[in-house]
Each structure stands twice: as structure tokens, then as C-alpha cells.
Amino acid sequence: MPLTSCEVVRCETPVARCATALRSGRPGSRPPVAPPVRRGGPGSRTPNAEAARTARHHRGGPTVHDTHPARALVPLPRSVTVPADGGRLELDARTVLDAREGTEDTARVLRCTLGAATGLPLPPGSTGVDGGAVLRLRVDETVAAELGPEGYRLEVTASGAEIAGGAAAGVFWGVQTLRQLLGPDAYRGAPLPGRPRTLPHTVVEDAPRFPWRGFMVDVARHFTPKDGVLRWIDLLAAHKLNVLHLHLTDDQGWRLHVERFPRLTEVGAWRPRTRLGHRASPLWDERPHGGFYTHDDIREIVAYAAERHVTVVPEIDLPGHSQAAIAAYPELGNTDVHGDAAHTAPEVWTDWGVSPHVLAPTEAVLRFYEGVFEEVLDLFPGEFVHIGGDECPRDQWRRSPTARARAARLGLDGVDGLQAWFTRHFGRLLAERGRRLVGWDEILDDRGADGDGPVPVPGAVVSSWRGYAGGIAAARAGLDVVMCPEQQVYLDHRQDAGEDEPVPIGYVRTLRDVHGFEPVPPELEGTEAAGRVLGAQANLWTEVVEDRRRAEYQAFPRLAAFAEVVWSRREAREWEDFERRMAGAHYARLDALGVAYRPPSGPRPWQRRPGIAGFPRQGPPPSV
Template sequence: MNSLDLVPVPREVLRRAGTFALKHSTRIAADGPAADTALLLQELLRPGTGIPLPVVPAAARAEGDIVLILTPDDAGEPEAYTLDITPERVEIRAPSTAGLGWGVQTLRQLLPAESFRSTPVAPPPLTLACVRVEDAPRFPWRGLMLDVARHFMPKDFVLRLIDLAALHRLNVFHLHLTDDQGWRLEVPSWPGLTSAGAWRRETPLGPVDAPTGHDGTPHGGFYTLAELREMAAYAARRHITLVPEFGFPGHTQAALGAYPELGQAGPVEVRTRWGHSPHVLAPNPEALRFISDVLDVVVDTFPSPYVHIGGDECRRDEWRTSGYAKARAAELGLASVDALQSWFLRYGIDRLSAAGRRAVGWDQVLEDGGVPESTVVMAWRDFAADTASEALAAGHDVIQCPTRTTYLDHAQSELTSEPPSFYGVATFDDVAAYDPDPGPDSAPDSGPNPASDSDGGAVERRGRILGTQGHLWTEYMRNPRDVEYMAFPRLAAIAEAAWSGRDRRLSSPLAGRMGGYLERLDAIGINYRPWDGPHPWQRSR
């Protein structure tokens, strides 16, 4: 295999003569925390290779072994790693267990694609080309978001997608758990959220803005707290942070369907149309108690240092026509009812800060009073304004999420045979050309540096661009196979934008490395989109 079939492309790859043979006598040598990564490598390689790969102490290493070594004194780039393959042994060195984990994922990609199957189809030995890989990520936030609120996805598929994120050296898995169309998070003190809010009566058919009808079939589901803890632990073992999202004060109609006292419109049902609901939280004590209780459960369930609080697409119509909301805004000293959004968000952010967690929000959190500077902003509205520059200038750290290139719910081509999707087209080439930070000074840990605003002028950055992520909004993804079709192969381009430096991407274009990549997807059994368009069975949903 050509070593440059690696995805994302590493910083430096040096080809050498010779091969390393992975055979029944091969062991994995590691000590201390590195032994945990060694056990993960053993778990990943055993099914498809049939090789037992026992883990032994580093002192017992011998010729023919795979050796994992922690080098904590090399602290400059914590997720960096070096992978050295010679005819005598394989050695992975890194300053952290995360770096070792990324070296493991690169090692997997250098094996024959058949090693990704669920059972051996070729007898050992398996050969690895001798190479030296020196690598480190460009950005510290490299993510994938899965929306399980619009269409619920089974736990086993979420775990599979976490595995695939790790293979792409992504380190954040953002789980969108609540929305107008469904609630997926168990909250013991609010049982109606899952007995009622987790289920909608039916699902719309046709375009998002002009539905042609409904399917007449109830849809729903939720995750128990035990399942969510399992997901978080599964991700952490693969050096991925599972970031939960509970959005408010808008996108809450599923909660209002279970507890109408949280809103102002009286009884409503879990939303059966796409788009965002006009029904939002009322600024009353019950709504604040609801936010507190849900955030307490989220903090107790997920060890993530980040919690996403939404904050997007909150319609103010109900507040503007409500005497109670107007009186409450005046009582709070707010300039208008519109500022209730910021008031709600600051309440939640303060709650998270007291628990030692950092809030993340969509870029509308900047509106009507804004949020504390510590809040990370996901800048997605590339069609509205240069929100990233606005957030950076205000001192916020930013995750770049432009809809044109990171929203993987958009169609993959203009072909009429593409299955139903949300607005817009984002081809593989579009995503592969995307740069999260095209400015001249884009090191993620650099100090203040200029960014361009929407008029082409320079603004001063006080915040940092932390990275980017891909988004799988599931209005038109009814099941795991639909999700896989929309995610792959475009997720390879997202991963490369997040991991690889610009010069390396230009010198080794991603399209030229897709041969080995697609062979791996075939071996895993991914329902990806072919280059020349969907298969007949992929066209209709």
C-alpha cells in the first residue's frame, strides 16, 4: 500500500526499504498508561487478523514486537506521535496516551484493508511497509456531530460511529440530544421527557419548507443514563471527548410537549414538522428549575469539560406578545424581551461554570447581550455574516462550522438521483478544499492575530480558532445506513481539514489517496456514496 493513502495525511512520511511481518508470535509491549492503548490495539486488530497479540511489559520486548512508549517530557505537542516501522519491530512514541492512540490508528491504516473485516480472510503473516511517520494535529478540536433528536439512532450505531471517528483521528464526538422533534436524554426527575417528549406522532415527508404530507408512523426512543455513560466511556477509551448538547431556550418543543408549564402556549405536541418551532421556554421559575435539573444530570453523566447549550434559532414571538414575559424582562432590568435569550443562556452557563464545565453555543449566542467570554462559539452562519470574526474579536474561542462545507446533510452532488437532503450541495471536492483558518497566522495556540471581516477588512482576534467539525443533521437520515451514505467519504475531508496542515494537503491531494481509503470502508461495511453517484438502492428513502 502507498503510505500516502493515509487519511488524514500526516505531517511527514518517510518510506524505507523492507517490510514488517505481523504474525502469530507478534506481541505488544507497553507499560503503565501505555498498556491501556496496547489493549485497545489488541482489541482492534484481533478480529480481522486472527493474531492474538498478547500485551507484555516493555522490558520483555523482543524482535518482531509492536512497542508503545510514552515520552511525557516531549510536551510541545501533546497529541503528536512518531510511528517507526522497521523489519525488526514497530514502535510508536508519543508524549500522551492520546498521541499513542493516533499512532495506533495510523498503524491500522498501513495494514491491508482486509484486516478491517470482522473475521480473518487471509492467513498471517500480514505485511507492513517500513516507514517513519512523524505527525501532530493542526487543531485541538476535531469533531463530528450526530443529531439523534430528529431521527433516533441505536446505541450500537453510535458506538460504531465513534470508532469510525477515531479511525479518522477525530477527538470530539458531539451528540445533539434534544430538539423540537424529540428528546433523547433520560432525566429521572422529569420522567415525561422520555415517556412523552421522546416520541412524535409522525414524521414529515417532502421538502423541509413545503412538506407533502406525513408518514403516519410514530417515531422515537431515548438513551438511559447507563447507556450514555457507556458511550462517553467508549469514546474516552479511544481518546475522544463526547460532548452532549441540551439546547435552550429555543428548540424545546419536545420538552414542552411533555411539560406545557415550561412554555406560554399551553399544550403542544412534539413537533411533527422540520424547522424550528415558535414555542420556546417561558421566563418562569419552572423553566429555570428545568434547566438546572437537566444540566445537573448532564454534568453527572458526561465527564466532558464542555457542554453544548444550543442557543440558536430562538424565536421571540411568544415573548413579544406575552404580558408576563414583558413584565419579567422589566423586572430583570433587560432592555427588551429579546434579551431574555441571553438571560436564559447566562443562567445555564453560570450553572455549568460552578460545576467546572465550559459552555459551547451556536453563534446566535452572540445576540442580544451575548454570553461570557469563556463560552466557545460554533460559527455556522456563513450565509448571514462573518460570525467567526465577530466572536474572535469579542474574545471567544471558535469552532468553525460553515454550513456550505461542514454540513453533511447537504446533497453530495447536483444529480437528481441523490436521495432527499437538506438545502444546498456540498460535494467531496467542496469539502476537501475547505480550510478552517485560511488567514496567514493560523496556529491554534498563537496570540492575537488578524482575521478578515465580511467586508475584507482586518479585525483583531482575542479568541482562538480551536478547530472544526462535520455535522450530520438527520431530518433526511432515517437510519444508520442513511447516515453512513451522507457521512462517507466526505468525513475524510473534514478530518483532513482538522488535522493536516495546508502545505501537506496541497502537496498530497486527498482525492489521490481515496483508493486505499475506500477499500477500508468496503472491508468495514460502510454504506458510502460511490464516486460516480448513488447505487440504485441508495437513491430512495
Template sequence: MIYQRINFSRVFLVICCLLASTGLFAQTARYAIMPRPAKLEERTGTFTLPKKASITIEKGDAGLRLVAGQLADQLAKATGQRPTVTVSSTPKRQGIHFAMDRNGSLAKEGYTLAVSPDRILVTASQPEGFFYGMQSLLQLMPVEVFSPKPITSVRWTVPCCQIDDQPRYSYRGLHLDVSRHFFPIEFIKKYIDLIALHKQNVFHWHLTDDQGWRIEIKKHPKLTELGSVRKQTMIGRYGDNKYDKTPYGGFYTQEQIRDVVRYAQERFVTVIPEIEMPGHAMALLAAYPELGSNPDKIVPVGTKWGVFEDVMFPRKETFRVLEDVLTEVMTLFPSQYIHIGGDECPKTQWRESRFCQELMRKEGLKDEHELQSYFIRHMDKFITSKGRRMIGWDEILEGGLSPNATVMSWRGTEGGVAAARQGHDAIMTPGGFCYLDHYQADPKTQPIAIGGFTTLEKSYGYEPTSDSLKAEQAKHILGVQGNLWSEYIISPEYAEYMVWPRAIALAEVGWTSKNRKDVEDFKKRLDVHKKRLDYMNVNYFGAPINGKFTYQMPTATADKK
């Protein structure tokens, strides 16, 4: 009899687990918000958007009006009816109301979202919080709300709930390399739209490298006249050593850049520019060879991928040109941070240079790593004098870290941990988790990529703050960023295929506390979210529209490598 009761208990437990699992799926589908909120309390009932919907805001703040207008615009696209936006301290029945946080409990990017059958109430202390509350509200609505044209057959409802939300990290970024392959302004704006949709707040724009200089600098026009065009481009895998024999180029005018920065600001995305130095400099040296090892040397804009020996030399002339460049860059980008690269700088030319060796003796530098630190410190001092802060890849730790530098840790996590222990801020972007140019499935079935293997699950499982850090040190981990290097990314569709949905996983890593993360729950929400991306015409990995585009596919020979 006891034995039978034990068996019955086990059966009952299994049934309960199955029911709980089914309930979780239903809740996940109903509340498929990306990234997962800090707290979501499910409630019964739904709010139905009336045909003549209204949005009220408590005050005429420009930022708040902007967000309310964006919500009205999106609802107008999808429903065919644009809600009215008015200033009122009293919420309207069957309306959406934006209320200011009166007790000061909400952080800058925090918000609460209360949905009842009678009204929707979004509360925040700053426009950023209202913007993220709006993103969650849209994701609670039917997926058709992301349609670019009206859909009249949908019943526009929102499930009742109470959400209390704020991000885990202050820095939540996504990077794009436009040097190896150039991307049009329309795509840059779409990229920013998707960054904002997933509550990320930084667009890291990699504007210069060996293979092309992509930003107009009026004081030094040769940078784009000569440095923005390479004579040919590698095709296929690196080991094939094949080229298309076709000139390739492009750059952004200063007016285009201002337009992108304004566009991003309206979506609470900060654009951080990157100007590479002292390595990855062939495009610059093609225009101004006197800034390198030999003023008479002809340095071509890079046509291969990889690392090259031609680098900038730490001369007064070099610093003067770079200061000119950064001065114009800082007039275009109001971001607190300016990224100066600092990675993968070969030291051979410095080692073989009489000028560099004499400079090292004069400055008491023991090796070429300290000479690089000397170079970076000079630029850090200049950037700091302009009221900005410098970011560099983790190689800037070598030879001694510049006083005000923030480290972007890409060669694993060690650089970020070391910087935090030294009291420096760090942004985590280790290649094994955050490099979106890596393969995401069996390479034999995928378009050509640079290498590596990073699945959606691996990106989602990343933990930016090491347990080895003490509490005070851990505060220096600002956040996390996904990176897309474009050696093999030849088109916007190709870029979307590589970025999404892994960047969504990283968005949740940056926003959601680690005790709220659950990969299976994430995948269920993602199944719903993909339908939103379909309406936005995003060519994510596995999207229905993948087949419409041509990719560089592996050859039979390459498959054997």
C-alpha cells in the same frame, strides 16, 4: 539548433512531470494515511509481521495497555493470531514497541512512528498519541487488516518510513442529530469507531429538539414519557406536506448513555451532549407546557421540520427544571463542555408576553435579543458553577455574548470570527462547508436531502482560521466540526451515505496543516481508504453496498421544484 534544444528541454520536462506524478501515486497508495500526517519520510524496505507477533510497552500505564490491547485485538481479528502484549523497556526484534517520549517534545496527541525491517517503534507522551500512532500503523498495513474475520492469504507487511505527526487543531468533531430520527446504540458506537479511525476527538450528540426528547431524566420523567414520541413524521420533501400517520419515538436510558460514554473514552473521543434551549423546545413543552407561554396550552411534539414559535420562557420554574436536567446530564457526561443550543429562537411569544416585557423593563433589557442573552447568561452561570463550560450556536452572540461561552459558528464563518475578536473560543462549522445533510451530487440522482450543495472538494477546501484574525485572536479558533441533521436521514445506512467520505475531508481539515493539504493527493489516498471502509461495512457515498439499501428518492413532481 537552439530552437531544437528548447523543444527537447520541454519534452524532458513533461517526461519528468509524468514520472513524478506516477511516483506520487505509488507513494500515496503505499502510505494512504487519513488524515495526512504532518511529516512522512519514505524509506526503502518493509517490515513483515511474524506469525507470533509481539507488542511491548515500556510501562504498565492503564491507558497505554488499553491501546496496545486494541492493536492486538484488531490484528487478531484480521490475521487470526493475537500478538502477545508485555511490559518491557527493550524493543523485540520483529516486534512492535510503544516507547514513552523522554525529551518532552511531543504534544498530548502527537506521536512518531518509525518502521524499519527489524521493528516498529511508536513514541508518544500520552495514551492519545499512542492511539493515533496505532491508527496510522493500521493504515500502513494491507487494507484487509480492517477485516472483521481472519484472512490467511495476506502477507502482513508495513512499508518502512518515519512519521512525525500531531494535529493542527485541538477540537476535531462530528455531530449527530438523534431527535428528528433516532439511531440505535450499535450505530452510535460504530459512528464513534469511525470518528476515532479518522483521528477526530469529539462526538457532539444532539439529544433534544422539537421532534423528540431522547435522554432519560429521572427527576422529570415526563420528558421521555410524553416528549420522546411524536404522532407522525413528514415523508418526502417539505413542500409536499405529507405524513406517515405513524407514531415515532425512542430515547436512551441513562445506563445506555454511560455505556456510550465509556465506549468513546476508550477511543479517546469526548462526547458533548446538547440540550436545546430556549428554542427548539416543543418536545419539552409537550411534557411541561408551564415552562412556555401558557400552562394550559397543549403543545404537541413536533411533526414537521423547521422553526416553531413555541419556546421556553425565562421564568424561575423554567430555570429550575433546566438546572435539574443539566445536573443529571453532567453526571452522565464528564466532558468539559455542555452544549445548550441557543439557535433559531423566535421572539414573537416573548414580544407578546406581559411577563417578558415586564422582565425586560426590570432588568434593563432593550429588546428580545437581550432577553435571550439574559436567558443564556443564567444557564452559563449555572454551568460554570459546576466547573464546566458552555457552548452555544452563534445566535448566542445576539444581545451580548455570555462571559464564559464558546461559540459554534454555523451561519457562515462570521460568528466564529466575531467571537475570536472578542476573546472567546470558537468552533467552526459553517453550513456551506460542514453540513453533511446537504446534497453531495446532482439532487436528481440523490436521496432526498434538506437542500444545499456541498461536495467532497468543497468540504476539503475549507480553511477554519480566517486570515483577518490577528495571531492572538486566531488562537481562539479551537477547531472544526461536521454536522449531520437528520430530518431526512431515516436509517443508519442513510446517515453513513451522507457522512462519509465528506467527514474524512473535514477530519483532514482539522488535523493537517493547510500547507500539507492537497485535494488530488487526498483523493488518491481515499481510493485506498475506501477499501478499508468496505471491510468495515460502511455505506459511504459510492460504496459497493449502496444498492442494498432503500432511500427516500425524489419524486417526478419534486424534481421540478
């Protein structure tokens, strides 16, 4: 229905080309990259473009439609057009779902979520029963050309609602916006009696800024059971985040069953006790801790994520952070190093920090991990595989005759170059199988004997965690980058300087700080290298985060702010507007989902952890 009178609540202009696409969890499919877009000018094919051009534009200030549900969308869409009639579309038992080719998975998810929240069956059909509404999902080439594969156009009129996506992913993201327009009750697991089920007449046109909109959860330090991982996927999808990075292995636990090496989970998945709080804390939980994912668990996780257009990126950390693996198979370690207790055969580590135990640089270790990766690649069909590469101490290598001899045979000046040897080996292995290596920014530190600048593996992706510097160097060297600086987006860091903040770690990173994060640093702005920034990722390490409720407290509401950073255009983001949208509706959505977020006023009494030591850092974080 053409809109003859409308008001644009917010209209964003196009964004620059994203660097590259991501492959989804399903073989052969790719979560998309938005192409350059020119909209709203002469020749625009966007429906209602003329109305949008003649309407008033607002930058987050009050409008006559300030209470309209479209004014509380998170993340902020590119444009919202609200007709002056203020009409609403009622959903009832007559409402049908018309899912065109390519949208079947999204239709199934929509029936599961919206059906549960409203009690409506949403049967298939192309026309409403007895004049009822039609919810139509379709893939549209015009939308793809104008907004990219992840873009969508949602229009609600008196006769129904239509979501046209550039590809299946765009349709799915449009459904997330539709759920928000229905109100917070759309996130409940059962219908509440007497509540309205209506959609406001609206037109939303939207597309993401970055193709990599990620979240990492550390399941190695504290294990997250399968149902918890599925919940994370739902929460990410609801915020239009599309990458879940699982940190599967570390010194404190190995979380993936490997059939050819069963001791990795028989031994490596369990530790006898756990320190409570930071490593300076004298308190211990004396209960054994552990768990792992079976192959079928992983297959379910990957399939569940793919249906929601979330890519699962597995991380197998090496050559450091490997004490759990060495505890299971001691021959993986530097067995020729002797002389103090720190270098004896270890158990799965019960403490935090950086273990001195690292993998031995031997052919046998390479063969072992090749076997591990063969199973990893069978379980995770996505393009990207993370090999860690961070915080690898060299002391054992310096004391090991075997390691020193290996470095000499490779023509290295010393053992420091052995990490690059590991990185290049597994980078080649992954490339031969059509995958791409991802590593923390330490993979740039060592070039090895054949190194030529900071390019450890052609095609590698760098997770820049120690600040922006690693990402800047990688982008300038022609490598793709995911920005995740700890000073900005480590969600295990404390949210406030107050004394009641539970187990305070790191610098204060408030909700406003995260909303102000910018993935493209000034050093790259306006350069060709800026196109190498795939996006950004928020990371949640779990040394002091022992369960789901603690994890949700640390993640939310900051993950909602982060979602806006990676989805919405930088110039359109305004803190006061975001704060208003959170208070207006998004906290209520989180409440409906049962998310144990940190309230704006501070932690609730049961969210505090009195007496458990943290490690707060004072002052503002360094800019690096």
C-alpha cells in the same frame, strides 16, 4: 534502526500553536494541544532528522514509492520516511504487544481491533517469541516536547514496530496510522485466509493542527440507537477526529432520560408520525418514532469514547427548539399566550422547521433546567456542555404578559434580550461547576441589560454555524470558536447536483469542496484572534436522514476529507493527492468497515430516494 538511505514521501512543517486544550471524557484528563514545534533544523532532536533533511521532498506527485502503503494515509501526516530497502515486518503468532505505562487502554483497543482482523492473540511481552516481532507502545517526553501530547512517532523496522506518543492520545493516533499501514483488511471483523499481515518499514512523525476535530450528529430528529453511537465513535477515531457532539433534544424528540423528570422521555421521546422529506413533502411515515438513552447507555458511550480519546459533548437545546420538553411538561411553555392553534399546548412535533414554542422566562423554568443539567453533568464529565441557543422565535414572548414583565424587571428594552438572560444564567451555572458553555452563534446576538459587546458568558465557546461572521466576531471578542459554517460543512447538504441525489437539501457540497474548507478565515489570519479558533466541526442534521445507512451516505466520504482539514497542515493539502489516496486505499478501508458511503460515481440504486421531496438551494453558497 538508523536509516542510511531513505526517501521522504511527504514532509510537513510545523503548525502554529492551537488555542486551548479539550478535556476528555475521563475526569481530569485533557486531549491535548500541540505546542510550537521547530523540527528538522539545527539542534533538532528528531531521530533521522539528518536523513530527512538530505532526502527529496515531494508535494503529492508520483515517486518511486507511489504504491507504498504510507502514500495512502488519511488524514495526511506531517512526515513519512520510507527506507530504500523496501522491507516489511511480518506479524504472526509469535508477535507480542509491549504496552508501557499509560498505554493500557490503547493496548486493549488494539487487541480488540487488530486481533479480530488478523486472528493474532498479541500477548503481552517485551521480546518476541522465537524471534517474532514486538509492537511497542509508550509515552515519550521528547515526543511531547517536539510534537505535543497528541503527536506521535511510529517506526517500523525489521525487529518490530514502536509507537511513541507525547501522551496516551498520541499513542492512540499512532495506532490508527499503524492500522492503515497494514492495509484495508485490518478493518475487518475476522481474518481473511491467505492474506498477508505485514507492515512496511516506515517512519511517520505526526501531530494535529487543531485540538477540536469534531462531528455533530442530530439524534433528536431521528434517533440513533446506542450501538449506532458507538459505531460513530469508532469511525471518528479511525479518522483521528476527537469530539462527538450529540444533539440530544429538539422539537421532535428528547433523547436523554432524566430521573427527576421522567415525562421528558415517557412523552417527549416519542412522536406519532414523521414527515418524509422536506416540510413541503405530502408524504408521511405513519409509524411512531422515538427512543432515548438511559443513564447507563450514556455512561457506556462516554467510557467507550474516552478509551478512544473522543470527547462527548452533550447538547440540551434552549430556549428554542424545546417543543418536545414542553409537550412533556406544558408549564415550561408560555401558558399565558392564547389566540391561535400554533400557541396551544403542543405535542411532540411531527414536522420540520422552527417551532414557535419556546421556554417561558420564569424562575420555575430555570429551576427545571438546573435539575436537568445536574444529571447531565453527572453523566458527561467533559469540560464542554452545549446549550444550543439557535433559532429562538420571540413571538410568544412578545404576546406573553409574563415574558414582557420579566423583560421589564431585567431592565431590557424588550423581550429580545431574554435569550441572553437564559444564556448568562446557564453559563454561570456551568462555570460554577468547572464546565464551559458552548452555544450556536446566536448567543452573540443579544447582550441583555448588562451586556458589553458580544461576550454573553466569559469563557463561552461559540459554534459558528451561520457562516464565518459569528466566529470572527467571537474570536475578536476573546471567545474561543469552533468553525462549522453550514455553507461549508453541513453534511446533510447534498453532495451533487444530479437528480438522483437522495432527498437533496441545501447547497451542493462536493468531496472536493469539503477538502478545500479552511477553518481560519482570511479576516483572522496573522492576528492574535486566530489563536481562538479551536478547530472545526462537521454537522449532520437528520430531518431527512432516517437511519444509519442514510447517515453514512451523507457523512462519507466527506468526513474523511474534513478529517484531513482539521488534522493536516493547510499548505500540505492537495486535492489531487487526497483523491489518489482515497482511490488507492481509503475507499477500500470504508468498504471493509461496511460504511454505506456515496461512491465517486454517484449513488447506487438502493441509495436513491425517488419521489421524496428535498429543498435544494441553487448556485454557490454565500460567503458570510
